[in-house]
Amino acid sequence: MAGRRIDPAGLAGFAAALGDVEVVRRYATKVVRVPGSDCLWWTGAVSGRGHGRFWFADGRCIVAHRFAFGLQRGVQELEDARVLGHRCDNPLCQRVAPGHVVVSSAQENRREWAHRKEVAGSPLGDPRGARRRARALRDMARRDPREVAAELDRLRRLYGEQMQLPLG
Secondary structure: OOOOOOOHHHHHHHHHHHOOHHHHHHHHOOEEEOOOOOOEEEOOEEOOOOOEEEEEEOOEEEEHHHHHHHHHHOHHHHHHOOEEEEOOOOOOEOOEOOOOEEEEOHHHHHHHHHHHHOOOOOHHHOOOOHHHHHHHHHHHHHHOHHHHHHHHHHHHHHHOOOOOOOOO
């Protein structure tokens, strides 16, 4: 495949990390469940776009939901998946499943984002921006996942079931 996302050494290191019980355990400690949410919430480092970041080896970092995808589907499927989209509109979500993290394309991802950003109460339209919103949610989930659950309940009352993430 042209335009690899990870160089061959990185791909080999990633494959080794997926088989390393300690690395997988360290990843798992950064994922929590929030009552009332189907998402699996990332509580580790957050990128400028609001996605989780995970260091799987010295000097080797990956977007956290790509690590989750690799764990579930393997290195080759991850390498083939140029873009993963969050159908749940939660950039912290680690659940690889329909309605959550799925294989997408750059065009499809942009089109969905542009459409859903305009929906009243959409988390994609949060005035704080992706990173600040994600960091606030991550911090809530770190303190107590029930804080995120309470905020989700509040937003469902305001906007209905289409809401996936709290605005603040």
